[in-house]
Amino acid sequence: MPSTEYRPPRPFSRIYVEDAARDHPETARVLRRFSRSRTVPISHYKDIFNRPRQEWRAQKESPALILAARHGEFLYDASAYTPTFGHKRFHYNALALNCVYDCAxxxxxxxxxSAHIVLFVNIEDYFAATEAALAEGPLYLALSYDTDLPALEHIIPYTRRWIEFTRTRPGLTVEIRTKSASFNRFADITPTDNAVLAWTLSPASVAARYEAKTPPPAQRLRAAAKALEAGWRVRLCIDPVLRVPGWENAYTALVDEIAEALDAGKLEDVSLGVFRINRDYLKHMKRRAAPTDVLYHPYEKRSALATYTAEEHKSMTSLLRSCFARHIPADRIHIV
Ligand code: SF4
Incomplete structure (x- = not known):
């Protein structure tokens, strides 16, 4: 009897290939990897990605891949709401747009x-732009910014290639942030002080409710512990902290779980940030995203941002700071 269970359509059954990316070796590699997918040539990735009136939720259930070549700018100034960890020259780049995970x-x-995933295949141009910026002084570069780069490693091995690039560039520090749990994919790489591997964690109940398609936090934590044991610089990010019912117990328990799973004193640092969102983005999200209470909380409007009130922010960050302070020096706890 045929199964009535819902099965999501196969992801990447369609791959758009921009003309400028057509002859790139990375494109050939990705197309070999997805040899059963239909390939559609396009003149520019924005012809597909920036079309008006797209079915965002339907795309998220069955995203297409768009292979493109980035031109123009390769390094961007980080948002004012991103922690800079004391670095004067803090930039990010966009090697990919969008994410395989589906956080509410x-x-x-x-x-x-669009919810389709764009991969820019011309990594050599990103490297060249980074070299040029390094000639002007030390640089801190967030690589996994508008995506989750390690979660794309099975499609395009950019995390590995950036680590190898970074290793021989004194003055360059990269942060690679993820919710993935696949440290084994990188276990054969010799650690380098030029890279910080950062895992984002949430209480299990928060992840189950708001972080669809992500590995459970316990698995992410095990990956972080393995990386720490292997000698990597490891950052943990509790961001966004959500004020869900019972948040105090949930986040206190999370810090206890972290302290049990790894030697917190060896962590590079911990980054804490309550939920905050650009107000225009929030408006679009209410139209495109699955309805969820996290979008409809009565946030306070602060200039371009919607976020918790100053009192709520204080109570949430104070609790987490005091929990972490039992395990890690205060100067290694950063609050956004
Ligand atoms: S893992 Fe990060 S980038 Fe990916 S869906 Fe979740 S919040 Fe967005």
């Missing part, structure tokens, strides 16, 4: 008109 609170739902 993700700002990408408000930022991009």
């Amino acid at each position: 609170y993700c700002y990408l739902q408000g930022m991009f008109p």
Whole structure:
């Protein structure tokens, strides 16, 4: 008897290939990997990605892949709401747009008109732009910014290639942030002080409710512990902290779980940030995203942002700071 269970359509059954990316070796590699997918040539990725009136939720269930070549700018100034960890020259780049995961609170739902995933294949141009910027002084570069780069490693091995690039560039520090749990994919790489591997964690109940398609936090934590044991610089990010019912117990328990799973004193640092979102993005998210209470909380409007009130912010960050302070020096606890 045929199964009546819902099965999501196969992801990447369609791959758009921009003319400028057509002859790139990375394109050939990705197309070999997805040899059963239909390939559709396009003149520019924005012809597909920026079309008006797209079915964002339907695309998220069955995203297409868009292979493109980035031109123009390769390094961007980080948002004012991103922690800079004391670095004067803090930039990010965009090697990919969008994410295989589906967090209910993700700002990408408000930022991009499409849920398809764009991969820029011309990594050598990103390297050249980074070299040029390094000639002007030390640089801190967030690589996994408008995406989750390690979660795309099975499609395009950019995390590995950036680590190898970074290793021989004194003055360059990269942060690679993820919710993935696949440290084994990188276990054969010799650690380098030029890279910080950062895992984002949430209480299990928060992840189950708001972080669809992500590995459970316990698995992410095990990956972080393995990386720490292997000698990597490891950052943990509790961001966004959500004021869900019972948040105090949930986040206190999370810190206890972290302290049990790894030697917190060896962590590079911990980054804490309550939910905050550009108000325009929030408006788009309410139209595009699955309805969820996290989008409809009565946030306070602060200039371009919607976020918790100053009192709520204080109570949430104070609790987490005091929990972490039992395990890690205060100067290694950063609050956004
Ligand atoms: S893992 Fe990050 S980038 Fe991916 S959907 Fe979740 S919040 Fe967005």
